[in-house]
Amino acid sequence: MRVSLKWLKEFVDVDVPVEELVERLDMTGTKVEQVVRTGQALHGVVIGRVLRKEQHPNADKLSYCQVDVGTAEPLRIVCGATNFSEGDKVPVALVGATLPSGLTIKRAKLRGLESEGMMCSASELGVGSDASGLLVLPDDAPVGAPYAEYAGLGDTILELEVTPNRPDCLSMFGVAREVGAVLGRDVRYPEWSLKPHGESVDSQVAVEIEDPDLCPRYTARLIRGVRIGPSPDWLAERIVAAGARPINNVVDVTNYVLFELGQPLHAFDLNALARCDGLTRIVVRRAQPGERLTTLDGVQRELSEDMLVIADGSGPVALAGVMGGEDTEVSERTVDVLLESASFDRACISRTSRALGLISESSLRFERGVDPELAAVASERAAALIAELGGGEVAPGIVNVYPRPAKARRITLRCPRMNAFLGTSIASDEAGSILRRLGIVSEPLGDDLVCTVPTFRPDLEREVDLYEEVVRIWGMERVPSTLPGGRERVGGLDRAQRLERRIGVVLRACGLNEHIGLAFEDPRRVAACGFDLGEGEELVELLNPMSSEQSHLRVSTLPGLLDAVSRNQRHGVSDIHLYEIGRVFRTAAGRKLPKERVVLGAVLSGAWDRQQWYERPRQLDFFDAKGVLETLLDDLGVSPWRLEEAQHRWLQPGRSADVVARGEVIGWLGEVAPDLLAAFEVDGAVAAFELDVRSLARAAVGTRRYEEIPRHPAVKLDVAFVVPREVSAEQVATAIRSFGKPLLSEVRLFDVYADPDGAPERRLPEGTKSLAFSLEYRAPDRTLSEDEVRGVHERLVQRVCEKVGATLRG
Amino acid sequence: MDIAGSLIGLRDEALARIAQAPDLESLDAVRVAYLGKKGALTAVLRGLKDLPAEERPAVGRVSNEVRDAVEAALAERRAVLERDLLARRIRAEAVDVTLPGRRRPLGRQHIIHQIVDEIVDVFVGLGYRIAEGPEVELDYYNFTALNHPPEHPARAATDTFYVKDQSGGATGAGLESEVLLRTHTSPVQVRVMEKQQPPIYVLAPGKVFRRDVADPSHLPQFTQIEGLVVDEGITFGDLKGTLEHFVREIFGPDRRVRLRPHFFPFTEPSAEVDVSCAMCGGDGCRSCGGEGWLEVLGCGMVDPNVFRYVGIDSERYTGFAFGMGAERIAALKHGIPDLRLLIEGDMRFLRQF
Numbered sequence A: 001m002r003v004s005l006k007w008l009k010e011f012v013d014v015d016v017p018v019e020e021l022v023e024r025l026d027m028t029g030t031k032v033e034q035v036v037r038t039g040q041a042l043h044g045v046v047i048g049r050v051l052r053k054e055q056h057p058n059a060d061k062l063s064y065c066q067v068d069v070g071t072a073e074p075l076r077i078v079c080g081a082t083n084f085s086e087g088d089k090v091p092v093a094l095v096g097a098t099l100p101s102g103l104t105i106k107r108a109k110l111r112g113l114e115s116e117g118m119m120c121s122a123s124e125l126g127v128g129s130d131a132s133g134l135l136v137l138p139d140d141a142p143v144g145a146p147y148a149e150y151a152g153l154g155d156t157i158l159e160l161e162v163t164p165n166r167p168d169c170l171s172m173f174g175v176a177r178e179v180g181a182v183l184g185r186d187v188r189y190p191e192w193s194l195k196p197h198g199e200s201v202d203s204q205v206a207v208e209i210e211d212p213d214l215c216p217r218y219t220a221r222l223i224r225g226v227r228i229g230p231s232p233d234w235l236a237e238r239i240v241a242a243g244a245r246p247i248n249n250v251v252d253v254t255n256y257v258l259f260e261l262g263q264p265l266h267a268f269d270l271n272a273l274a275r276c277d278g279l280t281r282i283v284v285r286r287a288q289p290g291e292r293l294t295t296l297d298g299v300q301r302e303l304s305e306d307m308l309v310i311a312d313g314s315g316p317v318a319l320a321g322v323m324g325g326e327d328t329e330v331s332e333r334t335v336d337v338l339l340e341s342a343s344f345d346r347a348c349i350s351r352t353s354r355a356l357g358l359i360s361e362s363s364l365r366f367e368r369g370v371d372p373e374l375a376a377v378a379s380e381r382a383a384a385l386i387a388e389l390g391g392g393e394v395a396p397g398i399v400n401v402y403p404r405p406a407k408a409r410r411i412t413l414r415c416p417r418m419n420a421f422l423g424t425s426i427a428s429d430e431a432g433s434i435l436r437r438l439g440i441v442s443e444p445l446g447d448d449l450v451c452t453v454p455t456f457r458p459d460l461e462r463e464v465d466l467y468e469e470v471v472r473i474w475g476m477e478r479v480p481s482t483l484p485g486g487r488e489r490v491g492g493l494d495r496a497q498r499l500e501r502r503i504g505v506v507l508r509a510c511g512l513n514e515h516i517g518l519a520f521e522d523p524r525r526v527a528a529c530g531f532d533l534g535e536g537e538e539l540v541e542l543l544n545p546m547s548s549e550q551s552h553l554r555v556s557t558l559p560g561l562l563d564a565v566s567r568n569q570r571h572g573v574s575d576i577h578l579y580e581i582g583r584v585f586r587t588a589a590g591r592k593l594p595k596e597r598v599v600l601g602a603v604l605s606g607a608w609d610r611q612q613w614y615e616r617p618r619q620l621d622f623f624d625a626k627g628v629l630e631t632l633l634d635d636l637g638v639s640p641w642r643l644e645e646a647q648h649r650w651l652q653p654g655r656s657a658d659v660v661a662r663g664e665v666i667g668w669l670g671e672v673a674p675d676l677l678a679a680f681e682v683d684g685a686v687a688a689f690e691l692d693v694r695s696l697a698r699a700a701v702g703t704r705r706y707e708e709i710p711r712h713p714a715v716k717l718d719v720a721f722v723v724p725r726e727v728s729a730e731q732v733a734t735a736i737r738s739f740g741k742p743l744l745s746e747v748r749l750f751d752v753y754a755d756p757d758g759a760p761e762r763r764l765p766e767g768t769k770s771l772a773f774s775l776e777y778r779a780p781d782r783t784l785s786e787d788e789v790r791g792v793h794e795r796l797v798q799r800v801c802e803k804v805g806a807t808l809r810g
Numbered sequence B: 001m002d003i004a005g006s007l008i009g010l011r012d013e014a015l016a017r018i019a020q021a022p023d024l025e026s027l028d029a030v031r032v033a034y035l036g037k038k039g040a041l042t043a044v045l046r047g048l049k050d051l052p053a054e055e056r057p058a059v060g061r062v063s064n065e066v067r068d069a070v071e072a073a074l075a076e077r078r079a080v081l082e083r084d085l086l087a088r089r090i091r092a093e094a095v096d097v098t099l100p101g102r103r104r105p106l107g108r109q110h111i112i113h114q115i116v117d118e119i120v121d122v123f124v125g126l127g128y129r130i131a132e133g134p135e136v137e138l139d140y141y142n143f144t145a146l147n148h149p150p151e152h153p154a155r156a157a158t159d160t161f162y163v164k165d166q167s168g169g170a171t172g173a174g175l176e177s178e179v180l181l182r183t184h185t186s187p188v189q190v191r192v193m194e195k196q197q198p199p200i201y202v203l204a205p206g207k208v209f210r211r212d213v214a215d216p217s218h219l220p221q222f223t224q225i226e227g228l229v230v231d232e233g234i235t236f237g238d239l240k241g242t243l244e245h246f247v248r249e250i251f252g253p254d255r256r257v258r259l260r261p262h263f264f265p266f267t268e269p270s271a272e273v274d275v276s277c278a279m280c281g282g283d284g285c286r287s288c289g290g291e292g293w294l295e296v297l298g299c300g301m302v303d304p305n306v307f308r309y310v311g312i313d314s315e316r317y318t319g320f321a322f323g324m325g326a327e328r329i330a331a332l333k334h335g336i337p338d339l340r341l342l343i344e345g346d347m348r349f350l351r352q353f
């Protein structure tokens, strides 16, 4: 809402500096977004006197003038206007001045003669609509003085952010009332007088409201014999100050009253409306399917049944509350005007405006709510002004169809409760006086105030709404700060939340950095990755995505993490270690809300750190990811768990596994399949894993039990088994453990060897590999002798060889 | 030549060789040459038993003196050589202490989650628990029960992401359905109040979604932190005091806080909370747009209509709620110029915080 301070001062005394007004408005709920001082735009426009006016030698329609602008030498100016003579005073834009249109005045040659400035029309200065000739000023205008100063154009425009609950502040008078309450000043009401004449409106216009829910009130007046023309300067200036464009006197008046009082009005050309037996019938009704209307902006609109129209006998003539029709608009030929001042349902106007993508000053106000009580007052105000400016006679009376009269609400404000609610001690008479300044009449009743809320404040429905009115004017800054005193509260994180934090701590300790990815997903990518959805499961689809690449919700963090890897590589970063803890989504037929799961995803690419001096960087692979996973699961106390070879479309065969904890698959780990890396434009291998966080939490033990610390020394013996390549390290280790009881206390794999493919010299039989283990034997109660251990060890090795088909490496 | 004389001669010779031994090995060779089993001195000493008994004490004394002198010289020379050797080793092992240390750099937590955790910790300290809700929400929780009228502009399909309803629910003409990506964390308020009677002290951080094109100051997905307190006797002053405490904890003890009345559908009264600009201390400068204040959150007393939806008696209980954007706080606190950096996963960005 643009508020001209000059205009505002008509209704309320603003006797504080602008800065203070802004501060007070800010702190009472009307944020001032911007303060613009106007008039400065006309910098460089001064008052000049035409000394000589001669015919331009090379152009019939131009004159060549000498103009005194208070400088030593008069300026020579070429001019196209004809409505002035020598001795007249006119505004002169000097070289360098910029006019509101954006035009910057330059020294220029016009048909061979140099022009040193420009004499201006009202329209060129943005102070009126008259573009037909120069703005000739009164004789007492001081030559050389800045025009803006002389014309009193200096104004301050406040750009207010009016919150949706305050439709009353969408008018100059409404803002004045608010400012009055804020500054403690009384407001002055606008004044007018209306002298009706001629035949009463009742016999000429009939109004019918078909759907009173959508139109609680409709009024019409007639003004006959209007002379359409440009508005006077003061009116045009006001329209410009409010941010609109002057059109003609009748339309400008309707806009003026809209800005002044907040009531949208519409003027119809009466003679363009269908008439039957001398009677103009206005019907307010829902549009019929397929009906069309060409609105004032020249666009033909297809209407639907949930839109409200104003119709005459022949069809729709206006889109109620949004915009008038082109065929019935007031034009230069208009003589008689039918003035509509009505009230429409907020939701209906909002729907219509949104459906058509058509927003007007009128629709903006109706969708916030316009006080139905205002309709008749504003109509009278506008009729009086039209008659004053455009001549014409206002027909006596008003057609006033008001099926749903607005009622002032009565609300009891319990002052003790208000103070208990706010934590204040505001006296009831102080509260009463704040409310009175806001237009709310209250009567004391014991400790309470019985309040009558005016119809222009539809937002005040409940007692608590009045608390807000009191505290915002009284001053939120005066409310003492306290902390809640409740006794029954215990703060803290629950187990799952603590676990999630712990996961982050461990992964960061492993060197991974946290990423936050978007939840959006491209279904083609999901297909390319080959993520398996469960039986009957589907991706979650957005109805209004921003793009086809973001049309669904993700089912895995992997694609987003691969994107990040690719982006990093494009920026020349090749060592990438990322993790993300976030939600993934799946739905199924019959579900309203999808299933949301929290997953932990991680990717490793490049080396841990290639930018160092102390060792050769090593390409990260499967086992680096597995190492991170081991660290994490170990820290969380997940036991037992193992990796199981598994086929996943998005992982490279042979380097692809499921993570199985306590018999449940809780995620996967592997190296990303080469074709997928290519699709994501990633260079080099990426090792990745993803775990279901809730499953992880289930598998994590709560409490660890103490285990005896060994008191007696161990005996360590190493053994290298040669096994067929398809035998896994886990199989051998499991066999060792199963035969090791009770003395075997620890088994560690410390070497793996296989002849490289195509090696000239074979050290092992074809198709085998060697796995070397270090075995530790220990008894809890005594020191073992070498001999005792050797016997046990040899038997164990023997049985392992039989079990897994191994031989010993020589 | 008498034995004593030859002992003295051997001693002088040994002492000279000891003094000249260049390293421990040569020194050991000298020791073996004189004191070893076949050493020169040992041989002389061995010859002592063949001496007449009356000569033995004198020669024995001399021989002991000679052996002691040689051994002492050996020990002394050994100490010197060892000191030299150690000194040489130390010299050889000297490093350039300015070379970087060997390390595996720790990973970093995302700045947004650092902020969230920091705020969570402040409120846990004030006795709050952490609540969560679904990111795909029902219109009911996101709008209706939060007192948003059916025509509220935030419900438009231009602003809110709507989700295909697989249960066969209707889709509106403007693509609105009853299922959506939550546009704020406030629906968690409703879910908590539905499940739990007061006293309620919860904080609900989480992702939210709005249909904005990503640009320096907008993201289609961002992070909000919602707070809700419902108890007997909760006042607007409690809200004010709580937020002042929070702002000072997060932004610093010297920052000032102000509440500006505002409007939100689900709180009444409502306010926006500003914190004084760190750059200018409230006088107005470029970083605060000349205002001296930076808006950091929205808040208010829980609207009785919201209480009605969840069946809490608004005469007995009062409460307050507040919500803030972690991205905005990150941008203000750390001077992040472009919010898109927060979702790109650029290691160079992530490793800064």
Ligand SMILES: [Zn+2]
Binding pocket: B277, B278, B279, B280, B281, B282, B283, B284, B285, B286, B287, B288, B289, B290, B291, B292, B293
């Ligand atoms: Zn500042």
